[in-house]
Each structure stands twice: as structure tokens, then as C-alpha cells.
Amino acid sequence: MAFDKIDITFKEKLILESNDQLDKCEIAYETYGKLNKNKSNVILVCHALTGDQFCSGVHPSTNKKGWWDILVGPGKVIDTNFFFVICSNVIGGCQGSTGPSSINPKNGKQYNLDFPVITIKDMVEAQVRLIDALGIEKLFAVIGGSMGGMQALVWGALFKNRVNAIVPIATSYRHSAQNIAFHEIGRQSIMADPNWNKGLYNEFNVKPSRGLAVARMIAHITYLSEYGLQKKFGRNLQFSSSLSYRFDIDFQIESYLKYQGRTFVDRFDANSYLYITKAMDYFDLSNRRGGLSNLFKNNDATFCFFSFTSDWLFPTAETKTIIKSLNSSAASVSFVEIKTDNGHDSFLLKEPEFHKILKGFLSGLTKKLGL
Amino acid sequence: MSLRNDLKIISEFIEENEKILDVGCGEGDLIDFLSKKSVDCRGIELSQKGVNKCVEKGLTVIQGDANSDLQDYPNDVFTTVILSQTIHAMSSPEAVINDLIRIGKRAIISFPNFAYWKIRLDLLLKGRMPKNDILPYEWYNTPNIHLCSISDFEHFCKQKKLKIIKKVLISELGYKINSSFSENLMAYQGVYCISKR
Incomplete structure (x- = not known):
């Protein structure tokens, strides 16, 4: 099927964290809602390991609801009557963005394992180029759960001037041994x-x-x-x-x-x-530039973390470690733990308290930023 | 919404464009009020329920314990750090106060006066541990392990060479009391603004 795509390497190739490069890289993405005049109402939603760009509405190939349809849409928590939501397939993915099943321009064959190993930062670099291509200077927020939360954290740490708020959900600053x-x-x-x-x-x-x-x-x-x-x-x-x-x-x-x-x-x-x-396994923000606290120094972004009590994949303690380092740079940070039996998957499910609080956070920020 | 008596006084101490931290902010009544006066507010709250309520209101609050988590903050990042009706529940008030005036240029602390005449009378006549609106617990379930009087607090400030910038004493009905020789007997609670000397 055909996806909406942008070639993010039309100006220059994408240098990866491994020092390898992608000469041609496309990003498949979906948008929901309308971009306002100042381009100030943009929320980037980042998907998790097996997600894709279809976070809202009906997925065109499975005919099922988008993976975050419960949260993203007209009148919902991430209200597309108000926000312009962008969701893109990560590089390395298989829903239209360049990945191992794409054609290698060097030999006209599928990359397969010749595709370079990519990192969470590479995924975010690609998103930054997508945002550039769409002419958006500063995002209202980057929101994501699990691997999407890792991407949100990278936005907050390395592209802090491009985003007002970071909402990492059920995630960590690094992938644990387990x-x-x-x-x-x-x-x-x-x-x-x-x-x-x-x-x-x-x-x-x-x-x-x-x-x-x-x-x-x-x-x-x-x-x-x-x-x-x-x-x-x-x-x-x-x-x-x-x-x-x-x-x-x-x-x-x-x-x-x-x-x-x-x-x-x-x-x-x-x-x-x-x-x-x-x-995901390679992800570890704590081994960059003198550790976590240094990474978030002089950060004007507003952070809002969510964790879930029964999530043993990304337990609350992981989030608390980041909070500690954000506090040491006196960053603006909120942190909410939601009581639930639904484990890590909670961020995808009907969790009324989580939804209510996220909505409150977004509307508080909307007022604060005078949107 | 009407603020608690001591919070009303505290809010009068805060000026526009300040950057404050409310330690033990509960459900965020004070910072919600101050946020509307263009004050940059943060909060720490021990109970997750309180935190969730705050964030839902759009306030910037994290779950944390003042006994241990204030240590994470760098020096002088806030103009004012507030500790309202909480100091007496801290395991080490001295360490907490040191942290308050380290991370903030000044600290505002409010606490119940344990030398209030009714409290004295309770103990004197009934021989039972005193209880009132702001000290509602029984001896066996109270979190308030470090109660002090107005005199105690001022003595502490003097001993530790802390500067009392401002103080307001409040009666049981919420009125300000003019300082007098009998303040330690008459004040129901005290609100102190202190800093390093």
C-alpha cells in the first residue's frame, strides 16, 4: 500500500550514530488535525516497538483502530480539534519508512541485514528532519510510551530548543539488563x-x-x-x-x-x-556527555513523566532516576505514577486516571504558553 | 476557592515573577493560586494521590520526600521555598531547613505553635496529648514527631544564625496577631520567612 512519505535526505545524507550513513532515507508519517497559523499547536506522537504512524482513526491495512485511538482524535485527550498531531514510522520500521526491507540504492536490492544498525537517536534525528521539512520550528510537545518515551527523552535532552514539553510514558533512560x-x-x-x-x-x-x-x-x-x-x-x-x-x-x-x-x-x-x-537495547542516555544530570542542564522544556505500578518492564524506579537528575538541574518536571494491574501495556489501554491527568497537563501547558 | 489561613499569609509574602518550590504541596492549593499571579511554581508531595491531583490541574509537581529528595536540587535555584504545616513531620527538621535555605534564597515555614494556651491547658488539666484542627491526630498515629513552639523556633534561628526576614502569627480564628510579650501563648500558628545570614 502507499504511505505518505517525505525524503529526508533530499538535501543531505543521514549520518547515523554508528558512523554509518543512509544516502536515501524516507519517513512515512500521518497527521491529524489542523496546523494553526503560528505552527504552535504541533504534537509529535512517537510509537513503541511494534507501533506505526497510524496512531488515530482506522489503520488502512489491518482495518483495526489506530494504536492510540483511545487517546488521539477529535475531542479526545490529545484533541485533534485543537492540536496538529504528527506520527511517523521510525526508521528501521516496516510501515513505509526506510528500513531493512527497503531497497538499497547502491545495488537495487533489499537491504535485509545490510541495513545499518540504527539507534533511538537516529530515529529522532530523522524525526527532526521530518519536522524541518514540514516547516515546523518548535513542537508543542513530544509524547510517547515505552520506546516512544525513549524518543521523547532524546528530544528533551538533545533537541531541547525544538520542543516545549516532553511527555515520556512507561519508559526509562536506558534499557535494563533484563x-x-x-x-x-x-x-x-x-x-x-x-x-x-x-x-x-x-x-x-x-x-x-x-x-x-x-x-x-x-x-x-x-x-x-x-x-x-x-x-x-x-x-x-x-x-x-x-x-x-x-x-x-x-x-x-x-x-x-x-x-x-x-x-x-x-x-x-x-x-x-x-x-x-x-x-532499544543500545539506548542509554546516562553514558552521554557526563551523565544524566549534565544532559538536562539549562533545560527550559517542561517534562511530565508517567509510570504504572504494575509495569515491571519499565518500573517506576527507572523514572525516579531521571527525575533525580532533572531535579539536580532544577528542570520543570512533573511525575505521576498510576495505580493499575495492566502492566507495561497500560499506556495503550483505557486508564481513566492516566488520561485525565495527561489532559490536565496539556491544558495547563496550553494556558501557560498562551496558545 | 479559599486558602488555608497560613497559606493566605504565605501567598502575601510571594511577589510576581518569583520562582518557588512548595515542599509538601498537598493537592496544590497554594501553587494553583500563585500560578495565576505569574509566579513560576513547582511542588513536591509525598502522597501520589496529591501529586496526581496537582498534575491534573496543570501544576508542575513530583512525588518526593522532603527528608531525602531536597538534596538533589542545586543551590539558590528558587527565590522562595515553602514548607507549610510540614516541618513537624520531618525526621530531621534541621537538615530540611538547611536544604530549604540552600536551594532557595529564602524559605517560608509555617507550623502550629505547641505552646498555644489551649494546648498547654489540655496537657495541664486533662493530662492528655493535645489535639486541634491543625494537630488532629492521636498520639499513636500522629506523623508529627517534631513539634515546637514559637519560642523554640526563634531560639533555633538564633542558635543557627538564621535571619528572620518576616514573621506573622495567626490566631485560632485566622487573624494576624500583633507581636507582644505573650505571643508564644496566644499564637495558634506561626509563619516565618527566613534566610541565611
Whole structure:
């Protein structure tokens, strides 16, 4: 299908953090709402690992609701009657932005594993160029959850003059050892699939679907909480009232995870999954320019952090570490922890308190900035 | 919205364009009020419920503990740091006060006067731990572990060589009391603005 795209390398190539470069790089993006006269009502929404640019409305290829439709749209928390929302697919992604399944201009073939390893900062550099191309000087806010929150933090740390407010949700300043471990299992699972063919699966017209599905199943567990899983599925059986004494599906949780894996492979590219998980694993703001506190010195942006009590992938303690360093630079920072059983996924779900507070924050800032 | 008595007095101390930190800001009544007077306000609050309420109102507030988290802030970043009706619940009031006047050019502290005549009478006649509107707890569940009197506080300032820039004493009904020889007996609570000498 065709996506709205901008070539962000029409002026100059994109130099990556690895010192590698992309001579041609396109960004696929969607916008919602109307840009005001002063171009001061722009909110950049950053998607998480498996998200895409379709955060609101109906996704054109899955026909499902956009991944943040619950929050973004006319009259919603991120109100597109008022704000102009931009959401772009990250580089390395598979929904139209340049990634491993794009064509390498050097040889006319798909990059596959020849695609350079990208970082969260590279993703943000690409977004900055997109904003430049759209003629927007300063964003009202950058908002994102999980990997989207990492991007928001990079905006706040490295592009602070281009944004008024940073809203990192369920995220951290670095990927923890445990998070890297889960990602590595996912990558190993993809690479162990015989269909993966060292990343050249497209040339063989096959897909490493089983490996990718398992990667998704593992990851999906980390997005939920133990209590939430127990409450939702318990030990309930899927089909019958007795155990099958076979290796078919017995429990509802098995069926649920299988479904999550199956539906994921239809919409996501395995190599993209490798690249984006790697980008997250490489993320660590604390090893830049003399540590976290130095990074946020003389920062006029307003920060508003959200974490969720049952999120064990990005626990509250991680957020508190950033708050500590923001305090040491006396930055304007709010921090809210939401009580919920929904785990890491809470940022995508119906969490009335989270939504109410985010709305309050945005309207407070709107007044403060005289929008 | 009507502000608590001591908060009314504190708000009169704050001028336009100040940058303030309200330590233990509760649900943000004071900073909400001051924000409308073009004061740049921040808050720290121990209870997550209070924090969430504040941020929902559009206020800049984080969850934190004044006992430990004030240490993170650099020197002199605020014009005024406020600690209202909280000092007596701190584990180390002295350390907290030092932090207040370190991170702010001045600090405003309000506290209940434990030498108020009714409190004295309670103890004297009933022989029971005193309770009132601003000290509503029982001895076994009170968070107020470092209560002091007006005299105690002034003695502390003198001893630690802190400058009392301004003070206002409030009666039980919320009126300002003119300083007099009997202030330690008559004041229900005190509001002090202090700084390093």
C-alpha cells in the first residue's frame, strides 16, 4: 500500500550514530488535525516497538483502530480539534519508512541485514528532519510510551530548543539488563527459524513467521503483569473441562499468546524486529556527555513523566532516576505514577486516571504558553 | 476557592515573577493560586494521590520526600521555598531547613505553635496529648514527631544564625496577631520567612 512519505535526505545524507550513513532515507508519517497559523499547536506522537504512524482513526491495512485511538482524535485527550498531531514510522520500521526491507540504492536490492544498525537517536534525528521539512520550528510537545518515551527523552535532552514539553510514558533512560535479555531471546527465536535464511527470507519467498511469533509471545508476557494475567486467565481451560494430556492447547493463556503471535506476523517484518529491538537495547542516555544530570542542564522544556505500578518492564524506579537528575538541574518536571494491574501495556489501554491527568497537563501547558 | 489561613499569609509574602518550590504541596492549593499571579511554581508531595491531583490541574509537581529528595536540587535555584504545616513531620527538621535555605534564597515555614494556651491547658488539666484542627491526630498515629513552639523556633534561628526576614502569627480564628510579650501563648500558628545570614 502507499504511505505518505517525505525524503529526508533530499538535501543531505543521514549520518547515523554508528558512523554509518543512509544516502536515501524516507519517513512515512500521518497527521491529524489542523496546523494553526503560528505552527504552535504541533504534537509529535512517537510509537513503541511494534507501533506505526497510524496512531488515530482506522489503520488502512489491518482495518483495526489506530494504536492510540483511545487517546488521539477529535475531542479526545490529545484533541485533534485543537492540536496538529504528527506520527511517523521510525526508521528501521516496516510501515513505509526506510528500513531493512527497503531497497538499497547502491545495488537495487533489499537491504535485509545490510541495513545499518540504527539507534533511538537516529530515529529522532530523522524525526527532526521530518519536522524541518514540514516547516515546523518548535513542537508543542513530544509524547510517547515505552520506546516512544525513549524518543521523547532524546528530544528533551538533545533537541531541547525544538520542543516545549516532553511527555515520556512507561519508559526509562536506558534499557535494563533484563529488558535486553528478553529482546535477545526474541531475536534468537527469529534467527533460529529455518525460514529466516540469514535475513534473506524475502529472496526465498518465505517468512520466519514461527520465530517472529515466538518473539512476540515472549515480549507480550513482559507487557502484562503477573496479577493481570492471573486475573484474566487464571488456569482456565480453553476448549474442554479436562486436560488433554497432549501438547495441544490446554489453557486459555496458551491460546491467547498464540493468537498474539499469529496476528503479529501478518503485520510486522522479522528483520525490522531485529533492528528496532537492537536500537532499544543500545539506548542509554546516562553514558552521554557526563551523565544524566549534565544532559538536562539549562533545560527550559517542561517534562511530565508517567509510570504504572504494575509495569515491571519499565518500573517506576527507572523514572525516579531521571527525575533525580532533572531535579539536580532544577528542570520543570512533573511525575505521576498510576495505580493499575495492566502492566507495561497500560499506556495503550483505557486508564481513566492516566488520561485525565495527561489532559490536565496539556491544558495547563496550553494556558501557560498562551496558545 | 479559599486558602488555608497560613497559606493566605504565605501567598502575601510571594511577589510576581518569583520562582518557588512548595515542599509538601498537598493537592496544590497554594501553587494553583500563585500560578495565576505569574509566579513560576513547582511542588513536591509525598502522597501520589496529591501529586496526581496537582498534575491534573496543570501544576508542575513530583512525588518526593522532603527528608531525602531536597538534596538533589542545586543551590539558590528558587527565590522562595515553602514548607507549610510540614516541618513537624520531618525526621530531621534541621537538615530540611538547611536544604530549604540552600536551594532557595529564602524559605517560608509555617507550623502550629505547641505552646498555644489551649494546648498547654489540655496537657495541664486533662493530662492528655493535645489535639486541634491543625494537630488532629492521636498520639499513636500522629506523623508529627517534631513539634515546637514559637519560642523554640526563634531560639533555633538564633542558635543557627538564621535571619528572620518576616514573621506573622495567626490566631485560632485566622487573624494576624500583633507581636507582644505573650505571643508564644496566644499564637495558634506561626509563619516565618527566613534566610541565611
